[in-house]
Amino acid sequence: MSPEPTNLLQGTLDLLILKSLIAGEMHGLGISRRIQQITSGTFVVKPGSLFPALHRMEEEGWISAFWGDSENNRRAKYYRLSKAGLKQLEVETERWGRVSWAIAQALQAS
Numbered sequence: 416m417s418p419e420p421t422n423l424l425q426g427t428l429d430l431l432i433l434k435s436l437i438a439g440e441m442h443g444l445g446i447s448r449r450i451q452q453i454t455s456g457t458f459v460v461k462p463g464s465l466f467p468a469l470h471r472m473e474e475e476g477w478i479s480a481f482w483g484d485s486e487n488n489r490r491a492k493y494y495r496l497s498k499a500g501l502k503q504l505e506v507e508t509e510r511w512g513r514v515s516w517a518i519a520q521a522l523q524a525s
Contacts, residue, residue, distance in 0.1 A: 428468050429477075430511055431458065433496065433504040436478065442491035443469060469494060477503045 435441070435449040446469075447460045472478045477500035485491040496504070 426507075427458075427511070428460065428464060429472065430504070430507040431460070432465075432468060432472065433477065433500055433507060436494060436496040436500070437504070440493045440495035442483075442485055442493050444485075444491075446494065472500070475499070475503075 431450045431454070432446060434453065435446050438449060441449065443462070443465055447462075447465055450458055450460050469478065469480075473480055473494070476497060478494045479497050480492050480494050482490055483493050
């Protein structure tokens with residue numbers, strides 16, 4: 416039985432999108448599915464959160480986008496990780512490591 420979906424914590428969506436795109440270019444629904452897959456169903460990203468984040472990340476230069484055909488032969492916007500996005504993934508991964516370490520320490524405190 417998989418865990419019940421959880422709301423994303425502030426700042427984790429960028430990290431998960433960037434991590435998803437390491438696997439290669441994909442459209443928004445593919446990114447959402449990939450996030451759900453790599454988090455074992457813990458995080459389900461809805462379009463209302465995903466697409467504004469993708470737009471913002473494209474403006475930041477972390478990802479680039481192009482139009483193509485989906486597996487259903489529908490036009491879809493595909494996203495790919497840029498060099499700046501790869502660097503940002505490193506930054507976000509390091510930051511998340513510090514945050515998760517600090518939370519673990521707090522939970523172990525008596």
